[in-house]
Amino acid sequence: MPIPTPTLYPPFNVLRLSHVVFGVTELARSRHFYVDTLGLQVTDEDDRRIYLRAMEERGHHCLVLEQSDTAAVQALSFKVFDEQELDKAHDWFKDQGHPVEWVERPYQGRTLRTLDCFDTPIEFYFRMERLAPIHQQYALYHGVKPLRIDHFNLFSANVDQAVEFYNRIGFRVTEYTEDEESGNLWAAWMHRKGGVHDIAFTNGEGPRLHHTAFWVPTPLNIIDLCDLMATTGYVGNIERGPGRHGISNAFFLYVLDPDGHRIEIYCSDYQTVDPDLEPIKWDLKDPQRQTLWGAPAPRSWFEHGSMFEGVATRVSQLKATPIVAP
Template sequence: MPVPAPNLYPDFNTIRLSHLYLNVSDLAASRAFYVDTFGLQVTDESDTHIYLRALEERGHHCIILQKSDQPGTVETMGFKTYAEDDLDRAEAYFSARGRPTEWITRPYQGRTLLTADNHGIPLEFYHKMDRLKPIHQNYALYHGVRPLRIDHFNCFSPDVDASVAFYNDIGFRVTEYTEDEESHALWAAWMHRKGGVHDMAFTNGTGPRMHHVAFWVANPLHIIDLLDLMATTGYVGNIERGPGRHGISNAFFLYVLDPDGHRIEIYSSDYQTLDPDHEPIKWDLKDPQRQTLWGAAAPRSWFEHGTKFVGTETQEAQLKATPIIAP
């Protein structure tokens, strides 16, 4: 199916992705990974939760680690709206399309709408979050990979065309996409709100499941620093793929797994997509430079491993086309 024309005037206005609830088995082990090794900053913690933010962020949190009897799962993905009344318009929008809606209470957030997309990915929308003092010039805090901000989500979808149509209708715009030349179906797509390559991306596969959450860093040298640290502090087995440079997005990347198997991407040097008439870039599924500009294929785990959403059933992908996979 062709990429849909962008909807520049959606029913409600989403600014960007915001935060993610990750279910974990051991808060101490997760803290050692995300704080001591990776470099996120603790904004609050208890016996059941740890709230984290990256170094450039003013909002209270971008990652919430939640001790759970369902570790290795995701509870919700969060997005920020432009205005308070966008929340009411969002509730009307999702209700009219038969999607569940519920007003929930979240610590450090204002009014929050819990809903789900067309495949059941749990989404929450809010406008107000507690604001914290800036720390981006407090360089004594910079360690690990020096994560500056949360950048994007990527999810496995059983029908990428349907996912793209749904998010396009609420104002997300396609920047790049992979098309299967035989069926002309979408195998993957990258969609944005904030003016980068993507806030949300979809990869063909059993889903819905989270493929990864990504953090933006200032330059690739910080990725090398993290690799050296992980390799000498007991995390060498958590390094999955990279470092390398993507063909799609042109970003320098590394993929690692946290102690519960959640995949984290470290991401640097993509490009801006601010113009509303920005034309999406098409890639062929069999192009060896699609995955990595330098031609290196991704491992099989990258196409198969993902983390489930709590309470959401998965289904096999409709499209059976396969990409290039490393031997």
């Protein structure tokens, strides 16, 4: 299926991804992983929730950990350009037949909650409480020294449908993988903020969250994290990498948190600001597509993902497979 022509003037203006809410089964254990090991900064916490931000971020949070009976994802959140864009988003989703509601969220202004084409819970807001900058408070830097949240990647039962939907609201494809036999998309990377992606879709049972990524300063930070995890009881949580992707050209490491939520640590991709930038096409069987260099991805990387709370999944009908490590 051809990549759709970009929607340069969408019905409402999404600036970027913003944050994600993880259900976790043991809050203190998750705090140790995200704060003491990865190095995210606590902006507020109580016995039910922990709010976290990375070092360059001025918004109150990019990740919320919420005590829960199950390790499910509660929502993916995006920031829009201004208050008026929220009303435009509300009206567009309602007109398209999607459920819409205004919800209360701590540290945020008006927040719209709705569902995408696969019933993935997504939220939009404009105002979030601003915090003082800490990017030059170098005494606070530890762990992998995360600078900012970078992207979400989702398993999708129909990547073509996902691309069509998000294209309609202004997300643009930067790179994609096509199955040559069927002509269908196996994966696609889409952005709003001018990087390789704010959101990506990978063929598989979905919707499920494949991973959330955080940007770090250099590949050496990733090597330091490997050393730290290997000596603090988390060596078994290193799932894949370090290595370099063919798609995005990013240096990467994938780790699992104590509940199995997958986190990618990520650096050195490229800018995609030009609205007429042509997407890069990859063949599914190209071994350098997913890994320019490094070990191939393990089977768990293609099968394991986080459920969305209360959302049923469906199996993809596209049975093409990439190269998988033994």
